[in-house]
Amino acid sequence: MTEPPAALNDPRFMKALLDLVIPPSAPGDLPGAGALGLSAAVVTAIQADPALGPLVEAGTQAVQESALSQHPEGLAGMAPQAGVKVVEAQLAAHPFLIMGILRYLYPAYYQHPQVLEGIGEPPRPPFPEGFDVEATDAELLEKLRARRKV
Amino acid sequence: MSNEPVGVLVIGAGASGAAFAWSIAGAGMSVLCLDQGPWMKQRDYPSNGLDWEERGLGEFATSPNVRGLPADYPVNEQDSDISPLMFNAVGGSTILWAAHFPRLTPKDFRMKSDDGVGADWPIDYQTLEPYFALNDRMMGVSGLSGDPAYPYHEPPLPPLPLGKSGNTLAAGFEKLGWHWWPSDSAILSREYEGREACINLGPCLTGCAQGAKASTDITYWPVAQRKGVKVRSGCRVREITVREDGMADGVLYYDEEGQLQEQKAEIVVLACNGIGTPRLLLNSKSQQHPDGLANSSGLVGKNLMFHPYAMITGIFEEPLHGRRGPVGCSFWSHEFYQTDRSRGFVRGYSFEAIRGLGPAQTALQGMVQGFIPWGEDHHRAFARLYDHTATLLGITEDLPEDTNTVTLDPELKDSHGIPAPKVTYRLSENSRKMLAHAVERATEVLTAAGAVETVAEPLMRGAGWHLMGTARMGRDPKASVVNERGQAHDVKNLFIVDGSVFVTAGGVNPTSTIQAFALYVADSIKKNIETLFDDA
Numbered sequence: 001m002t003e004p005p006a007a008l009n010d011p012r013f014m015k016a017l018l019d020l021v022i023p024p025s026a027p028g029d030l031p032g033a034g035a036l037g038l039s040a041a042v043v044t045a046i047q048a049d050p051a052l053g054p055l056v057e058a059g060t061q062a063v064q065e066s067a068l069s070q071h072p073e074g075l076a077g078m079a080p081q082a083g084v085k086v087v088e089a090q091l092a093a094h095p096f097l098i099m100g101i102l103r104y105l106y107p108a109y110y111q112h113p114q115v116l117e118g119i120g121e122p123p124r125p126p127f128p129e130g131f132d133v134e135a136t137d138a139e140l141l142e143k144l145r146a147r148r149k150v
Numbered sequence: 151m152s153n154e155p156v157g158v159l160v161i162g163a164g165a166s167g168a169a170f171a172w173s174i175a176g177a178g179m180s181v182l183c184l185d186q187g188p189w190m191k192q193r194d195y196p197s198n199g200l201d202w203e204e205r206g207l208g209e210f211a212t213s214p215n216v217r218g219l220p221a222d223y224p225v226n227e228q229d230s231d232i233s234p235l236m237f238n239a240v241g242g243s244t245i246l247w248a249a250h251f252p253r254l255t256p257k258d259f260r261m262k263s264d265d266g267v268g269a270d271w272p273i274d275y276q277t278l279e280p281y282f283a284l285n286d287r288m289m290g291v292s293g294l295s296g297d298p299a300y301p302y303h304e305p306p307l308p309p310l311p312l313g314k315s316g317n318t319l320a321a322g323f324e325k326l327g328w329h330w331w332p333s334d335s336a337i338l339s340r341e342y343e344g345r346e347a348c349i350n351l352g353p354c355l356t357g358c359a360q361g362a363k364a365s366t367d368i369t370y371w372p373v374a375q376r377k378g379v380k381v382r383s384g385c386r387v388r389e390i391t392v393r394e395d396g397m398a399d400g401v402l403y404y405d406e407e408g409q410l411q412e413q414k415a416e417i418v419v420l421a422c423n424g425i426g427t428p429r430l431l432l433n434s435k436s437q438q439h440p441d442g443l444a445n446s447s448g449l450v451g452k453n454l455m456f457h458p459y460a461m462i463t464g465i466f467e468e469p470l471h472g473r474r475g476p477v478g479c480s481f482w483s484h485e486f487y488q489t490d491r492s493r494g495f496v497r498g499y500s501f502e503a504i505r506g507l508g509p510a511q512t513a514l515q516g517m518v519q520g521f522i523p524w525g526e527d528h529h530r531a532f533a534r535l536y537d538h539t540a541t542l543l544g545i546t547e548d549l550p551e552d553t554n555t556v557t558l559d560p561e562l563k564d565s566h567g568i569p570a571p572k573v574t575y576r577l578s579e580n581s582r583k584m585l586a587h588a589v590e591r592a593t594e595v596l597t598a599a600g601a602v603e604t605v606a607e608p609l610m611r612g613a614g615w616h617l618m619g620t621a622r623m624g625r626d627p628k629a630s631v632v633n634e635r636g637q638a639h640d641v642k643n644l645f646i647v648d649g650s651v652f653v654t655a656g657g658v659n660p661t662s663t664i665q666a667f668a669l670y671v672a673d674s675i676k677k678n679i680e681t682l683f684d685d686a
């Protein structure tokens with residue numbers, strides 16, 4: 001039997017893990033993070049982080065080993081609820097696992113056009129269009145002006 | 151590159167260096183500015199791309215230790231309760247700043263006389279008043295005249311819109327009858343002097359792609375260059391050199407290629423901020439100045455002040471659209487600014503209303519605060535927070551203490567091998583009490599504004615935006631580094647114009663006052679040029 005690849009370098013494992021960390025929303029308007037294909041970019045960023053990288057690597061390795069001991073396909077073959085249990089069981093020994101992933105996963109996830117649309121934001125950068133902002137409440141300004149006279 | 155001797159050599163092209171250089175230009179002396187950082191380009195700022203939040207955590211992070219760019223120098227902050235933040239480029243920290251632009255108040259200049267703590271400044275608000283006004287015009291300041299917390303002044307442009315988040319929070323202040331006022335903001339509410347108005351991009355803290363936020367690379371510098379000032383970017387000054395009589399005669403610096411160069415000057419002006427300036431002075435030891443330049447008082451690097459910040463966030467049921475609009479410019483409150491000893495502390499603090507965060511920042515902050523879990527409940531928790539928060543920052547007055555210091559780290563060095571600064575800073579009991587008070591009062595006003603829940607960070611570690619006090623001014627050479635005109639007591643042709651000279655910190659953002667002081671120093675050099683070095 002061949003050894004499985006290291007957890008961070010196993011695309012099927014990472015996709016499954018990211019889908020557990022940010023799963024698709026119940027109504028289906030927001031995709032899971034794994035399904036969006038974010039693993040490669042997130043793994044590159046994690047591996048370049050000298051502080052969090054080794055902690056996440058050790059944590060994912062432990063999750064992968066535990067999952068493989070329960071299912072021949074590991075996390076990728078497990079139902080989400082069972083997968084979550086496997087991850088949770090490793091958190092006491094690897095407290096920075098999720099935080100380390102999310103440090104890079106949140107920025108990647110929340111810049112994706114599909115996600116931006118799902119949360120009600122236009123799927124574009126802030127510049128050059130910018131945004132409209134509500135004017136200052138005229139009644140509040142009146143109160144300020146009155147105070148000024150005092 | 152020609153290293154012809156110059157009349158005035160300014161080190162640091164940030165907020166203060168730019169204002170000073172612009173003002174001194176045209177006074178008959180050649181003016182050169184060296185900065186270790188590059189010129190920035192608006193098209194490279196993060197808000198041009200979808201990855202704006204990601205880049206704001208990396209190459210545009212506010213901490214030089216996180217960025218680690220070639221222009222940055224490392225800062226040892228292990229023994230500090232607050233992380234020092236800055237940006238190193240032409241424009242300095244104004245590239246990333248929020249542009250919230252309050253002035254110190256008249257009482258801030260006489261704290262010892264009024265409250266018996268700290269020290270009085272050797273100058274007052276009235277002395278700086280014309281320079282505040284001039285600086286407002288040069289930077290392009292938007293605001294509403296008539297704030298009862300200040301002497302009357304008229305910002306050149308109308309105030310920025312508060313937006314729904316600002317309106318909501320301001321209504322809370324009104325309900326409690328507390329002072330609030332639309333902020334003076336160094337952001338254009340209208341087109342001004344060839345610059346476009348703000349279009350509410352949101353991420354001011356990663357540079358303004360629109361050019362509506364006043365960073366000095368687009369305000370002072372183009373005009374200063376037209377007046378003949380030369381700027382050399384990518385040049386890091388290693389030390390200030392001295393003549394036999396102890397007067398400054400120029401600098402040694404590393405150019406863009408890393409070559410050591412010598413630049414001679416008749417007057418040397420330091421504008422490297424409250425950390426860079428003491429670092430350079432301490433790195434400029436000589437036979438004549440064995441403890442570092444201008445340090446006969448032993449006060450170079452002492453009395454570091456930051457403004458400890460508390461952050462209090464309210465969660466609202468209504469969407470507040472807070473991610474739109476300049477994040478740090480909405481309104482301020484001076485309700486708790488003056489000393490009231492019944493509160494258990496001396497001096498006070500201001501509140502600064504903050505708009506909202508982008509989605510990734512909301513998720514990251516929500517994770518840290520324990521509001522947003524991973525897994526199944528993530529989306530529900532995120533939706534409750536995103537676009538539904540508004541924040542108050544409590545900016546507390548930091549009292550000067552000589553145990554809070556910038557020194558040279560014995561081991562840490564920058565990429566040129568120059569000793570890096572070490573910051574030692576511990577929060578005082580007075581500040582701790584003030585922060586706790588700010589959390590309580592902010593919780594009260596957020597609730598009055600309609601927040602259904604609040605969460606507080608009573609001391610923000612990553613909030614060392616304001617760097618002050620490390621080369622303080624005063625009349626007594628034994629108790630200060632520079633005099634009231636920014637001139638070093640020990641070295642008459644050396645001037646300091648950045649926040650290092652602050653005697654006390656006030657409880658508001660400092661840059662309006664830093665720049666007004668820099669303009670005042672330039673003016674006083676121009677007026678007194680004949681007698682400047684008389685008692686040298």
Ligand SMILES: Cc1cc2nc3c(=O)[nH]c(=O)nc-3n(C[C@H](O)[C@H](O)[C@H](O)COP(=O)(O)OP(=O)(O)OC[C@H]3O[C@@H](n4cnc5c(N)ncnc54)[C@H](O)[C@@H]3O)c2cc1C
Nearest residue numbers: 162164165166186242243247248249250387426648659661
């Ligand atoms: C994220 C952020 C937000 C902020 N928001 C606000 C705000 O809303 N309102 C406010 O009033 N203030 C704010 N500030 C603070 C404000 O930016 C500073 O007070 C102001 O820029 C200080 O001006 P300065 O000239 O002293 O220093 P800086 O603007 O920091 O400029 C110093 C310059 O000196 C250069 N330098 C240092 N050492 C050397 C050397 N050895 N050789 C060559 N060059 C050198 C640096 O590269 C830099 O460009 C903020 C700061 C940050 C970082």
